[in-house]
Every structure is written in C-alpha cells, then in structure tokens.
Amino acid sequence: MKENVIIIGGGVAGLEAARQMLSLGLRPIIVEQSDHLGGHVACWHRLFPDMTPARELVAKLVESCREANIFLETTVQSINRLKDGYAVMLSNGVNILSRAVLIASGFKLFDAAKKEEYGYGVYDHVITNRDLENWFAGAEDLRIPREPKVFGFVHCVGSRDIKAGNTQCSKVCCMTAIKQAIEIKEKFPGCEVFCFYMDLRLFGKKYEDFYLNAQRDYGIRFIRGRVSEVSETIDGRVQVKAEDTLSGKPLKIQMDCLCLMAGMQCNPSATSIADMLHVEVDTDGFLRSKDNIYSILESQKPGIFFAGACTGTKTVPETVAEARAAALSIFNYLSR
Amino acid sequence: MMEFGFRLSPSSTIDLDRADLSLYRKIERLEPDMKTCMACGSCSATCTAGQYSGMSMRKVILGLQRGTDVSGMLSCCMLCGKCTMVCPRGINTRHLILSICRTYEKK
Numbered sequence: 316m317k318e319n320v321i322i323i324g325g326g327v328a329g330l331e332a333a334r335q336m337l338s339l340g341l342r343p344i345i346v347e348q349s350d351h352l353g354g355h356v357a358c359w360h361r362l363f364p365d366m367t368p369a370r371e372l373v374a375k376l377v378e379s380c381r382e383a384n385i386f387l388e389t390t391v392q393s394i395n396r397l398k399d400g401y402a403v404m405l406s407n408g409v410n411i412l413s414r415a416v417l418i419a420s421g422f423k424l425f426d427a428a429k430k431e432e433y434g435y436g437v438y439d440h441v442i443t444n445r446d447l448e449n450w451f452a453g454a455e456d457l458r459i460p461r462e463p464k465v466f467g468f469v470h471c472v473g474s475r476d477i478k479a480g481n482t483q484c485s486k487v488c489c490m491t492a493i494k495q496a497i498e499i500k501e502k503f504p505g506c507e508v509f510c511f512y513m514d515l516r517l518f519g520k521k522y523e524d525f526y527l528n529a530q531r532d533y534g535i536r537f538i539r540g541r542v543s544e545v546s547e548t549i550d551g552r553v554q555v556k557a558e559d560t561l562s563g564k565p566l567k568i569q570m571d572c573l574c575l576m577a578g579m580q581c582n583p584s585a586t587s588i589a590d591m592l593h594v595e596v597d598t599d600g601f602l603r604s605k606d607n608i609y610s611i612l613e614s615q616k617p618g619i620f621f622a623g624a625c626t627g628t629k630t631v632p633e634t635v636a637e638a639r640a641a642a643l644s645i646f647n648y649l650s651r
Numbered sequence: 652m653m654e655f656g657f658r659l660s661p662s663s664t665i666d667l668d669r670a671d672l673s674l675y676r677k678i679e680r681l682e683p684d685m686k687t688c689m690a691c692g693s694c695s696a697t698c699t700a701g702q703y704s705g706m707s708m709r710k711v712i713l714g715l716q717r718g719t720d721v722s723g724m725l726s727c728c729m730l731c732g733k734c735t736m737v738c739p740r741g742i743n744t745r746h747l748i749l750s751i752c753r754t755y756e757k758k
C-alpha cells in the first residue's frame with residue numbers, strides 16, 4: 316500500500332511537494348486552512364521576472380495534484396508522536412497516521428496598519444502591495460485614483476524593523492516594488508513614480524535588469540531614505556516625509572496614492588504546529604531548521620520536514636525548489 | 652532699529668512639489684543615460700578636481716533631480732573624463748557635463 320504523508324499547507328510549497336510525492340509513489344494528504352489552494356500566490360497577479368500570470372502557475376500545480384487527498388478549510392487539531400511516526404487529528408474529525416510530516420505553512424503578510432505612522436486604513440489613498448496586486452488582477456479599489464499624477468512605493472514596511480518585531484529582510488519586496496512601479500507606469504505613462512528605499516536588495520536572476528529598465532525606460536525615481544511619516548492634505552492627497560539621505564536633507568512630496576511594501580512574517584499557524592510538535596522557533600520568528608546550510612528542510616525532530624517560507628522569507632522559485640527537495644528527502648527518509 | 656539677534660532660518664527641506672525640474676527634464680531628454688545613475692559615487696571618488704573643489708558628478712545628477720543649482724560645481728570640472736571611465740552604468744558623464752553646461756548657457 317502507498318504510504319501517507321501529511322502536508323500542512325496548500326500553497327505553492329505544499330502543492331509542488333505533493334506533485335513530487337505522487338510521482339515518487341507516495342500518498343500526499345494536503346491540509347489547507349483557507350478555502351483555496353495556491354496560498355498567497357493565488358491572489359497575486361503577475362510574478363517577476365517573466366511577468367508570468369500567477370494564476371497559470373497555481374492552475375498547473377493544482378492540476379498536477381488531482382490525485383492527492385486535499386482537505387480545504389481544515390486545520391490540524393493535534394499531533395501526537397508515536398513510536399514510528401505521528402498521529403494527526405484534523406478539525407474535520409479525520410485521523411491520519413503518517414511517518415513523515417511536511418510543514419509548508421508559509422508566511423503571513425505583515426499587517427501594515429501596525430505601522431501607524433503610515434496611516435494604512437486611516438488615509439484614503441494608502442494601500443499595500445497586496446491591494447495593488449489585487450487591483451492589477453481586476454479587483455476594484457477606490458483608494459487608487461483614476462488618473463494618478465504621483466504614485467509612491469515605500470519599501471521595508473514591517474521588515475528590517477525591530478519595533479515591528481521583524482529584523483529580517485523580506486527579500487521579495489524590493490523586486491516587487493520595482494515590478495509594481497513599472498506596471499503602474501505602464502498603466503499611467505504620465506504618472507511620476509517614486510520608490511523610497513533603504514537599500515535595494517536585488518539579488519535574483521534578472522532583478523538588476525528590472526532596476527535598470529525601471530530607471531532608463533520608465534523613468535522611475537529612487538529616493539534613498541525610509542519614509543518617516545505620512546499625513547493627509549486638506550484635499551485628500553498623501554503627504555510623505557522622508558530624509559533624502561543622499562542629499563542629507565529632509566524631503567517632502569505629495570502623492571495621489573502610496574503603496575506600502577508589507578513584508579513577510581512566519582505564519583502563526585506554523586508556530587502553533589511547531590508548538591504541538593515541540594519544534595523550535597528560531598530567533599527571527601520562523602521555524603528552526605536543523606541547520607541553515609545543509610539541512611534547511613529538516614527539523615530537529617525525526618520525520619518532520621519543512622518547505623517554503625515557514626523557515627524564512629523565500630521567493631516563489633526558491634519555494635518550488637525546496638518543495639521538490641523536501642519531497643525527495645521524505646521519500647529517502649521513508650525508504651530507510 | 653534694535654537688533655535682537657533673532658532671525659528666520661530658511662528651511663532646508665527639499666519640497667519636491669515645488670522644485671523646478673525643468674532643467675532636469677531637458678537634460679533627461681538629451682542624455683537619457685543619466686536616469687540610470689545609481690549613486691554609487693565612483694565618479695566622485697575618482698575625480699581629480701573633487702578633492703579640491705567639491706565637484707561631484709554624483710551630486711550634480713542628484714542636484715538636477717532635486718531641482719537645485721549645480722552650476723557652481725560644474726565650473727570646477729576639468730573635463731578630464733576619468734569619471735566616465737569608472738562609471739559602472741556606462742554613463743558618459745563627461746558628455747553629460749557638457750550637455751548640462753550647454754543647457755545652462757541657453758537659459
């Protein structure tokens with residue numbers, strides 16, 4: 316009989332791992348707490364660097380997991396360690412025995428309203444990266460004006476910010492800001508677009524090319540300095556203050572819309588599962604791997620594996636690669 | 652009149668809503684490469700005139716972007732072209748300097 320493997324989380328990591336497990340002859344069971352598969356990526360419009368429609372990737376993954384057992388709107392109630400494996404009890408009453416568990420519960424987007432000085436949820440034209448992505452995907456959003464003349468992006472919202480509880484860099488938001496800035500410029504060619512950054516962290520394939528294109532072909536302006544506060548003008552525009560650290564002077568500018576690049580935090584449900592399993596949480600709030608070089612996908616506990624953003628901020632391709640590797644690690648673990 | 656020793660300090664804030672960017676716009680059209688400057692400072696570090704006169708290509712570009720007067724700095728350039736050799740973005744900074752000067756002259 317094919318062996319069960321529990322996968323907690325039905326985002327990109329969980330789906331790709333399930334797909335690989337199916338081809339390795341295992342029987343993956345995906346437990347997803349929301350009502351859809353594909354996680355955050357399912358709500359995204361296009362993915363850098365090739366502007367791939369996110370929905371295509373998710374559809375492909377979902378299609379290849381048709382043979383997997385999938386429980387939506389289901390959470391893990393308890394996990395008990397057995398002699399050789401784990402007994403997992405789900406919120407729908409199903410009990411599963413599995414020798415290996417894959418935690419693929421991903422990240423939670425930082426709640427931008429917590430950075431009160433930026434006025435998300437208070438001012439009329441302050442939005443987040445996710446709101447903008449939804450809008451690109453066709454959702455209506457009255458906070459985005461019909462014909463914006465000046466549009467801004469604030470990098471590192473809730474990332475690299477000890478007071479927001481996150482010291483880590485979220486890795487993808489510099490690139491996402493540039494991608495979204497270009498998309499805004501494509502929609503509104505007459506609009507001035509500004510990015511406020513502390514560092515531009517553009518490490519991945521083609522990211523620097525995007526930066527160069529953004530400057531050269533789209534005239535997007537980059538201002539080095541963290542936005543310190545945002546207020547609303549009498550006519551409802553957004554007043555932004557930052558230091559222009561290259562000039563060494565304070566700078567202010569009014570905008571028609573301001574987009575906050577909210578960062579990644581470990582998903583609280585990952586932490587609660589870690590609790591049940593007595594798996595440690597690392598100093599950055601993400602789950603602790605056995606080590607951070609050679610065994611990122613292994614926990615300290617036998618049979619408990621990780622894939623994707625539960626161990627730290629990840630891009631989509633990194634997540635996919637980890638999911639594949641985790642499926643293989645689990646296969647090897649089970650065939651010992 | 653009695654002198655109390657008080658005076659108003661002008662604000663040092665850069666107000667991008669009021670900044671006059673007409674010069675920047677003109678030069679942006681003449682020298683589109685200027686937009687790719689990433690403020691690395693290689694040009695200023697290598698500039699022979701910079702050590703003595705405060706000339707900095709990086710600051711010239713920044714000044715244009717912020718609408719401030721950069722003519723004082725430009726007058727210290729010797730047009731040696733060292734800055735062009737080191738720019739990692741391949742901006743022809745020497746040519747850019749000449750274009751900026753020409754645009755100033757026309758003003």
Ligand code: SF4
Pocket residue numbers: 470471472474475483484485486487488489490514515516576578
């Ligand atoms: S990727 Fe960029 S915007 Fe995101 S946290 Fe890191 S430095 Fe900040």
Ligand code: SF4
Pocket residue numbers: 694697698699700701706707708727728729730731732733734735744745
């Ligand atoms: S051309 Fe002018 S700015 Fe460039 S290195 Fe020579 S003196 Fe400095």
Ligand code: SF4
Pocket residue numbers: 687688689690691692693694695708709712737738739740741742744
């Ligand atoms: S060397 Fe080039 S990229 Fe660097 S600051 Fe000077 S002009 Fe800009």
